[in-house]
Amino acid sequence: MKHLLPVxxxxxxxxxxxxxxxxxxxxxxxxxxxxxxxxxxxVDDFDDVTTTVENYDSDDTAWKVFGGxxxxxxxxxxxxxxxxxxxxxxxxxxxxxxxxTDGFAPYAVGTLPLGPFELFAKAGYFFHETDARVTSPLGxxxxxxxxxxxxxxxxxxxxxxxxxxxxxxxxxxxxDNIDDSxxxxxxxxxxx
Numbered sequence: 001m002k003h004l005l006p007v008x009x010x011x012x013x014x015x016x017x018x019x020x021x022x023x024x025x026x027x028x029x030x031x032x033x034x035x036x037x038x039x040x041x042x043v044d045d046f047d048d049v050t051t052t053v054e055n056y057d058s059d060d061t062a063w064k065v066f067g068g069x070x071x072x073x074x075x076x077x078x079x080x081x082x083x084x085x086x087x088x089x090x091x092x093x094x095x096x097x098x099x100x101t102d103g104f105a106p107y108a109v110g111t112l113p114l115g116p117f118e119l120f121a122k123a124g125y126f127f128h129e130t131d132a133r134v135t136s137p138l139g140x141x142x143x144x145x146x147x148x149x150x151x152x153x154x155x156x157x158x159x160x161x162x163x164x165x166x167x168x169x170x171x172x173x174x175x176d177n178i179d180d181s182x183x184x185x186x187x188x189x190x191x192x
């Protein structure tokens with residue numbers, strides 16, 4: 001996954017060259033798609049822990065499926081199911097933490113068309129379930145929680161083959177008690 005950004009940029013560039021014009025008949029309407037990405041999470045300070053532990057800093061492959069409605073070329077709404085994988089990290093010798101998070105996110109989407117390319121930004125809330133698992137020589141401890149947190153993303157897209165939209169997207173999740181939580185996505189969607 002370390003080479004996701006350069007490969008993604010190359011794919012977007014190649015497909016934009018292959019597409020000579022953006023279709024005018026898909027400026028509004030329904031779209032359906034999915035994507036894969038890399039999810040990164042970092043916790044520098046564990047609350048409620050009296051002993052010194054290492055930072056939790058991990059990443060994993062994430063995926064999502066989504067659908068939406070474009071009211072016009074500039075505004076739309078979207079609903080996504082997001083699975084952020086199972087990043088794990090060693091916080092003490094032989095003690096590992098694994099965090100699994102998935103849920104649904106409704107977004108408001110703004111788009112700025114620039115010829116065959118488009119810039120976009122999304123804002124919404126991620127309604128999620130989180131399962132944390134701590135594994136040590138003493139055994140395994142699990143804890144589950146649910147919540148909703150603000151999320152936003154921005155990126156660049158290109159429509160190719162008249163109805164297929166390919167996007168490179170950076171997304172930031174504003175989880176409580178997490179210092180940094182973000183994902184880099186490569187998504188594709190069909191516009192109907």
